[in-house]
Amino acid sequence: MTTPIIQSSDISKYFGSAIVLNGLDWQIMPGQVIGLLGRNGAGKSTLLECLLGLRELDAGSVRIDGEDVAQLSEATRARIGYVPQKSDLFEWMTPRQMLGYFKALYPRWNNAKVDGLLARWGFDPLMQNKPISKLSGGEQQRLSIIRALAHDPELLVLDEPVSALDPVGRRDFLRELIDGVIERGTTVVFSTHILSDLERVALDLAFLRDGKIALQGRLDDLLEGARRVVGPAALLDKPLAGELRRQRAADGTVSVVTYGGVAPVSSGKDAGVRVEALSLEDLFIEVTQ
Amino acid sequence: MTTHPAHLFSIATGSSEPIYRQLVDQVKRLVAAGQLAPGDGMPSVREVAQSLALNPMTVSKAWSLLEMEGVLTRRRGLGMEVAARTGAGQNAQERAELLRPTLERAAMEARQLELDPDTVLSLFTQILKEQA
Numbered sequence: 001m002t003t004p005i006i007q008s009s010d011i012s013k014y015f016g017s018a019i020v021l022n023g024l025d026w027q028i029m030p031g032q033v034i035g036l037l038g039r040n041g042a043g044k045s046t047l048l049e050c051l052l053g054l055r056e057l058d059a060g061s062v063r064i065d066g067e068d069v070a071q072l073s074e075a076t077r078a079r080i081g082y083v084p085q086k087s088d089l090f091e092w093m094t095p096r097q098m099l100g101y102f103k104a105l106y107p108r109w110n111n112a113k114v115d116g117l118l119a120r121w122g123f124d125p126l127m128q129n130k131p132i133s134k135l136s137g138g139e140q141q142r143l144s145i146i147r148a149l150a151h152d153p154e155l156l157v158l159d160e161p162v163s164a165l166d167p168v169g170r171r172d173f174l175r176e177l178i179d180g181v182i183e184r185g186t187t188v189v190f191s192t193h194i195l196s197d198l199e200r201v202a203l204d205l206a207f208l209r210d211g212k213i214a215l216q217g218r219l220d221d222l223l224e225g226a227r228r229v230v231g232p233a234a235l236l237d238k239p240l241a242g243e244l245r246r247q248r249a250a251d252g253t254v255s256v257v258t259y260g261g262v263a264p265v266s267s268g269k270d271a272g273v274r275v276e277a278l279s280l281e282d283l284f285i286e287v288t289q
Numbered sequence: 290m291t292t293h294p295a296h297l298f299s300i301a302t303g304s305s306e307p308i309y310r311q312l313v314d315q316v317k318r319l320v321a322a323g324q325l326a327p328g329d330g331m332p333s334v335r336e337v338a339q340s341l342a343l344n345p346m347t348v349s350k351a352w353s354l355l356e357m358e359g360v361l362t363r364r365r366g367l368g369m370e371v372a373a374r375t376g377a378g379q380n381a382q383e384r385a386e387l388l389r390p391t392l393e394r395a396a397m398e399a400r401q402l403e404l405d406p407d408t409v410l411s412l413f414t415q416i417l418k419e420q421a
Contacts, residue, residue: 033344174342182344183335196302201344220307220350276397277305 003066005030005155005187006051011060012211013046020046022211023060028189030154033182035198035219036191038208039288044191045085047208048159051189052082064155078106081153083144085160085191091133095123095143098132099150106151113180117146121172137164145173149180156181158190162197170197177201195280207287215244215259215287219280222259226283229256231273245286257286292330295340306390308343312351314390320360320371321384331361331369 006028013021020043028034038044049055051062053069062069067076090098095118103109118128121142132140141164148156162170174197181188182201192198198205199219206216217225229240236254242261248254257278278286297319300311319325334352338345352369355361362372399409 033346171342175339178338178342178344182346199302199308200342203344203346220309223305223307224310274397274400279303279305281303282305 002030004028006062006064006189007066008051008062009060011050011062012058013043013050013055014058015046019211021050024212026051026206026213026216028187030187031185032204033188033202034190034204034206035202036189036206036208037195037198037284037288038191042208042288043211044208045159048157048189048191052080052157078108078151079154081148081151081156083141083148083156083158083161085163091131093132094129095132095135096128098143099147102147102150108151110150110152113152114146114150117149117176121146121169138166138169141165142169142173145176149176152184153186155187156189158188158192160191160193162192162194170194174200195284199280207284209288217259222283223278223280225260226278226286227258227261228276228278228282228286229258229273230254230276235273293325293332295332295336297332298337298341300341300343309347309351309354312337312348313354314387316351316355317360318387321387325371327371327373329371330364331371333368 004027006026008024008026010023010025011021012019012023024047026047036044036047046055050057051064051069053062053064053072056070064072064080065076067073090101093101099114103111122139123143127135127139132143135143141161145158145161148158162173165173177188178201188201190202202219204217205219205222207214215222225242229236231254233248233252233254236256240256240258240261242258243256244259245257246254247256298312298315300308302308304311306314316325316331325331331352332340334345334348337343337348341348352361356363356369359372361369364370395413396409
């Protein structure tokens, strides 16, 4: 049994009197590529920040490679890459200066990778010497990604990494993630609302709801194991195996979402009970609302 | 004997069908139709992953399943190729089975529209003739 690279146990986080994380347990294994999903305001950024020790916990603990995140060693810190949702880049610096500054902090800085990415992602010499504050949102996000990838991290945490990128920029980023990151066996944890990108790269998914991981699994298993059963209330009065959510419409029709139950996708032959497969978008809506 | 390019394949996101499953079904259809012939080289996992912007594990899972089912075989050295047909090859019955997932989806929608089987079948017959 391998040990988790991130082990969070019973973590809680309050903002004032509002509870954002509520006794959350989450394990991430080395080499996993895992997408974190949840509604706006569900606490995804807070959770990612807590995992990296960037926020103090009100309860519980997070360990990365067995070390308490509140006191990470320099060696462990140097193996982590992080793309925050809001760019925290040094806005008065130029991309060149900023990358030079970070290069001095990381022993394993990969010059060839940085130069390659700058060239491929449109950072010509003019742009490399412009103050970061003068770059567009998408350009700042690309720069933030380059900085996070530059030291070939073993753990990469990305918070909405493509929110400011256009479809071409997103595809470039996905290709880099596939070729330069996933192929090296890097553990990747990322939050996103762009489900189509998620489907392409994530092998595992975790849904955050009510301050807890509400559902977690292999993406393929989730798609193959989730079902929506729809029919008249009289036929669906008992709880179904693996029931996640149940809704009753005004006309008395009941809709039940199950995961890992036995219901095969089927016809309307069973006296009006219909069983449907779900797309990731359907599943997102059913699990997170 | 050709080696097929990675862009022969395509996938759709937003489907209830997992991506590895889409690739498996697509390869089977191409083999059944003869577009992928026995001995033809398959693009590598890495090529397909890059071309379609997919996690290589997903492509690898599809290729492994196809190998297990005897559709593909591992080449000496690197890569996979389309397996030689066993026996007389796939008969019409087996090829028709490959249509099942698509037809099941169509059948579900037909029921939602409350169409009777005769109406649906005559529409399908008409579509088949149009394409021919």
